[in-house]
Amino acid sequence: MSVPYYVSPEQLIKDKADFARKGIARGRSVIVMQYSGGILLVAENPSRALHKVSEIYDRIAYAAVGKYNEFENLRVAGIRFADMRGYSYDRSDVTARSLANAYAQTLGTIFTEQPKPYEVEIVVAEVGDSADTDQLYRLTFDGSVGDEHGFVAMGGSAESITTALSERWQPDMALDQSIRLATELLATDSAGEPRVLTPGQLEVAVLDRSRPRRTFQRITGDRLAEVLGVPDDEAAAAGEP
Numbered sequence: 291m292s293v294p295y296y297v298s299p300e301q302l303i304k305d306k307a308d309f310a311r312k313g314i315a316r317g318r319s320v321i322v323m324q325y326s327g328g329i330l331l332v333a334e335n336p337s338r339a340l341h342k343v344s345e346i347y348d349r350i351a352y353a354a355v356g357k358y359n360e361f362e363n364l365r366v367a368g369i370r371f372a373d374m375r376g377y378s379y380d381r382s383d384v385t386a387r388s389l390a391n392a393y394a395q396t397l398g399t400i401f402t403e404q405p406k407p408y409e410v411e412i413v414v415a416e417v418g419d420s421a422d423t424d425q426l427y428r429l430t431f432d433g434s435v436g437d438e439h440g441f442v443a444m445g446g447s448a449e450s451i452t453t454a455l456s457e458r459w460q461p462d463m464a465l466d467q468s469i470r471l472a473t474e475l476l477a478t479d480s481a482g483e484p485r486v487l488t489p490g491q492l493e494v495a496v497l498d499r500s501r502p503r504r505t506f507q508r509i510t511g512d513r514l515a516e517v518l519g520v521p522d523d524e525a526a527a528a529g530e531p
Contacts, residue, residue: 306407310431313409317355319445319476320413324424324461325468328417328499332472335493343495345506347372347384349417351497355445356410356431364393364412386416390427390435398433407431411444417497417505421461443475451475466517469494469509473518489514 297305318334320342331353333342342361343353346368354361371392372384393412401407408431416425426438441459443451454475463471473492477485494509501507509517 306401307432310401310407310409314356314411314431314444315446317445319443319447319451320353320355321441321443321451321455321472321476322353322413322415322426323441323455323459323468323472324421324426325465325496326421326462327465327496328505329415329424329426329497330465330468330472331413331415331493331495331497332469332476333493334476334487334491336491341493343493345495345504346389346414347376348381348503349497349505350384350386350389351415351495351506352412353415353444354410354412356408360408361410361412364396364408364410367396368393368414386414386425386427390414390429393429394433394435396433397429397431401432413438413442413444415497417499419499447476447478450478454478465496469514469517486520487518488520489518 320331320333322329322331324330329351331343331351333353335342340358342355343351344365346352346365350372352365352368354365368389372389375388376384393414397408397410410431412429414425414427414429418424426442428436428438428442428444430436440461441452441455443455458471473487476492477487489511492514494514496507496509497505498507499505
């Protein structure tokens with residue numbers, strides 16, 4: 291008679307966590323940070339169709355790293371959750387905190403009950419009327435929630451980027467200065483070798499505090515190229531100056 295194969299719960303959880311961390315570490319990094327006029331989201335992402343940074347609701351944005359199909363499922367579920375709550379109650383009842391709690395429950399259930407955990411890490415950001423009321427929530431693959439302040443970095447080079455941000459980030463930085471800082475840090479790989487990231491390799495968006503309701507806005511093309519001081523990829527390919 292064969293002996294049933296047994297894995298202790300502690301080993302099973304450890305194996306799942308290691309598996310998820312390795313998948314997340316392979317992804318390109320994302321930075322979410324406050325600036326003087328709101329919240330900035332910058333991701334290294336050469337794709338024009340597959341977004342790592344998106345709008346969820348009026349004053350709420352979503353950023354993610356890991357497996358695209360998994361964090362896209364979470365993004366769609368978050369939009370449905372926000373729309374349903376805003377329709378059933380009031381638009382002001384849709385908050386980053388309630389959305390983060392819903393994501394935490396979903397990720398925690400998947401991590402404990404499914405054979406394969408989600409290989410994702412996400413940030414839910416909400417811009418307030420002032421910098422003191424901004425909210426940044428970081429959620430990991432097992433449903434853990436962290437209430438972050440000032441900035442968050444996720445992905446393969448998150449540790450080195452976080453160290454650099456802690457030394458160089460300032461809460462009153464202008465938007466252009468914040469974009470250049472985030473781009474510089476994303477362009478430095480884990481070995482410390484600098485690269486040059488062009489506008490076509492970046493996905494940049496903001497939650498602009500000054501906008502009346504729909505605060506999410508993407509920064510692309512000539513505007514992003516002007517900030518970085520490099521030519522826009524698409525314009526260069528078309529032969530434009």
